[in-house]
Amino acid sequence: MLSQLFILSARGDTIITRDFRGDLARGTNEIFFRKAKFWKGDPPPAFNIEGINFLHIKRNGLYLVVTTLHNVSPSYAFDLLYRLVTVIKDFCGILTEESIRKNFVLVYEIIDEIIDYGYPQSTSAEQVRPFIVNDPVAIDQSTSLLKSNPFSNTVPHIAAQKPLSKKQKNEIFVDILEKVSVLFNSNGYILNSSIDGCIQMKSYLYGNPQLRLALNEDLVIGRGSGNYGSVVLDDCNFHECVSSSEFNEFKILTINPPDGEFIAMNYRIRGDYQTPFRIFPFVENLTPYKVEILVKIKSCFPESQFGSNVSVKFNLPKTTTSVMFEMPKGLSGQQSEYRDQEKLAEWNIKKFPGNAEHAIKAKISLSASASSKEIGPISMQFEIPMYNASNMQVKYLRIADQGKVPSPYRWVRYVTQASSYVCRV
Numbered sequence: 001m002l003s004q005l006f007i008l009s010a011r012g013d014t015i016i017t018r019d020f021r022g023d024l025a026r027g028t029n030e031i032f033f034r035k036a037k038f039w040k041g042d043p044p045p046a047f048n049i050e051g052i053n054f055l056h057i058k059r060n061g062l063y064l065v066v067t068t069l070h071n072v073s074p075s076y077a078f079d080l081l082y083r084l085v086t087v088i089k090d091f092c093g094i095l096t097e098e099s100i101r102k103n104f105v106l107v108y109e110i111i112d113e114i115i116d117y118g119y120p121q122s123t124s125a126e127q128v129r130p131f132i133v134n135d136p137v138a139i140d141q142s143t144s145l146l147k148s149n150p151f152s153n154t155v156p157h158i159a160a161q162k163p164l165s166k167k168q169k170n171e172i173f174v175d176i177l178e179k180v181s182v183l184f185n186s187n188g189y190i191l192n193s194s195i196d197g198c199i200q201m202k203s204y205l206y207g208n209p210q211l212r213l214a215l216n217e218d219l220v221i222g223r224g225s226g227n228y229g230s231v232v233l234d235d236c237n238f239h240e241c242v243s244s245s246e247f248n249e250f251k252i253l254t255i256n257p258p259d260g261e262f263i264a265m266n267y268r269i270r271g272d273y274q275t276p277f278r279i280f281p282f283v284e285n286l287t288p289y290k291v292e293i294l295v296k297i298k299s300c301f302p303e304s305q306f307g308s309n310v311s312v313k314f315n316l317p318k319t320t321t322s323v324m325f326e327m328p329k330g331l332s333g334q335q336s337e338y339r340d341q342e343k344l345a346e347w348n349i350k351k352f353p354g355n356a357e358h359a360i361k362a363k364i365s366l367s368a369s370a371s372s373k374e375i376g377p378i379s380m381q382f383e384i385p386m387y388n389a390s391n392m393q394v395k396y397l398r399i400a401d402q403g404k405v406p407s408p409y410r411w412v413r414y415v416t417q418a419s420s421y422v423c424r425v
Helices: 028-037 074-092 097-102 104-114 125-131
Strands: 004-008 014-019 046-049 052-059 062-068 171-184 190-203 211-215 235-238 252-255 260-270 277-287 290-299 306-315 320-326 334-339 344-353 357-366 378-385 394-399 409-423
Touching: 004 028, 014 097, 014 104, 028 046, 028 052, 028 062, 052 074, 062 074, 074 097, 074 104, 074 125, 074 260, 097 104, 104 125, 125 260, 171 394, 252 260, 277 378, 277 409, 290 306, 290 344, 320 334, 320 344, 344 357, 394 409
Parallel strands: 171 409
Antiparallel strands: 004 014, 004 062, 046 052, 052 062, 171 190, 190 260, 211 252, 211 394, 235 260, 277 290, 290 357, 306 344, 306 378, 320 357, 334 344, 378 409
């Protein structure tokens, strides 16, 4: 059983607080933030102070915290917090400090329906929705939505960040999200690679009609069972609302979608795919006190696409005194930075075009000689819209007849992100 729940901003301001049992004194939110702020590094997700158990997750700079005097299962508390985040996102559209402040009455309603006297009751938007009275206050979205054709189109990421409301459009969003993990050796060869992907859906359909989602016909599960060029999944699992009776033969999923956001399918792929970026490091010791490192990045996706918010980071020797960067010309939206306290070099590129190669040279000055082994590893973060490394494709999305209801809008989006993208030096 839980005693309290509160949501704090990154500054420690209490945005939402709810005391379920009255068995703890006030001020536990301040105790938590003071401990989290002065912790060396990130605080652990669960810790105990003076007999009070604090369990928290952090999302978009917000701390979502529950407290209890009892020895509850941490996974139980974290699962409840994750479900709470999902339901708030479904109703408010996006989880930010601004959205919670503008919809604080609605958020209190949601919390009171989900948790009663410290015990979870209903943990999905579909279960909670009939009891919610207040309408969400929409947060200004700068990017306008696109018009749809009867099949499917692509929309900006912001399009799916709309709240559930009584006057919502009849539409559904389908996201193919993939997180890529790759380990390169110092010569740029791949040592280990994998893809963790999911098909995430957000439904605003009237009456929650049945859906039929068709994927690649050459999709197979299990190594050694597919032809060359086919999409081979090592393993996958489905949401409880998904029927996979036609999946093995026809690659069709039959879905009875709940309101709001849910993950219809998770899948995992190990190796045998084209990595979106290749990393090639070159280190040269000029003198005992001067070292140069050249980092080449090559994009391996089509020219029509681009990587956004690309960030390249690598550690430098502890005896580093200064760093001078030579960046490529003609590449807009890039900047480099050396953080002396962390001994870290960072190269940020706002837009990295496909089928291109760019390099940065760092000239490092040392106060004492250092080994080249102290440089690196090199890590990358990026996001590539409308691209997926596995070639998983949505062939069609059919919606059961809804009678006189206007034809629904269908939106499909592909996104590839870096999970752990590392190159040894």
